[in-house]
Amino acid sequence: MSAPKFVKPLTTACKEVCEHSGSRFEAKVTGDPFPKVEWFCNDKKIQEGKRAIFDVEEDKGLVVLTIPDTRRDEEGVYKCVVTNTHGKAESCAEVLVEFDPYEKAQ
Template identity: 35%
Template sequence: LQQNPLPNLQQLLQENLVGLKQFLNLSNLKERVYLYGRGSLGLGTLQEKVQGIPPAFLKPLIKKRVFENDTLKFYAEVFGLPSPEVKWFCNKTQLVAGDRVQMERDGDSISLIIRNVTKADQGEYICEAVNYVGEARSVALVVVVSQEVEIPCKTHLNLSINGI
């Protein structure tokens, strides 16, 4: 493999200059893969650019106003190759799924659902998507409104006026 510039992997395989005897599983690669080999034909080198698409929000988060004890729902769409890892934050604290908090994903569609919202759930929500090519964030504010209970008020006024 003394060509200049170096051939790419597809050219080598198509021209039967190399054979596949072992598979490599490489992850967390940022830009390029360099492979070096030694065999009966001598020393060889191969350089291949790592492909990928950084995450991007196709549908970002939108601000919400929700009443106490109601359910807060965020829906968004995020794309990237490889598919990005998604994390949710409220006021810079990472959210964890539990009884009240539910996180779902179906392909590029993602959602966050928080039940029985309290004043503590108010603030800045961030959805963060990360893959080895890059990262993206979508931010939205949530305002939690108190549910005021109206108590029916009945007023009885007995008025008597003397001397008029």
């Protein structure tokens, strides 16, 4: 039995993304029992759905958040919080969303 811990902190493939492109956040965690995973953007809890896809591979300790179509209002600090009966850990990564020049031209 052990408290959750990030063995690889939260990272994003690209710190700056174009509006309407995808964002992916990934970390590796350990803990026994395997921790519950929650995601936040600017301290607001993210709900899983079309806009946010959660993936957990317990055997690899991999936790992933994918946002297929990033919007300007989704810019900011993303936080992954992992908890189990023995404790809690968190890790953050920031993403900047560049405006889509094609959108204004239309």
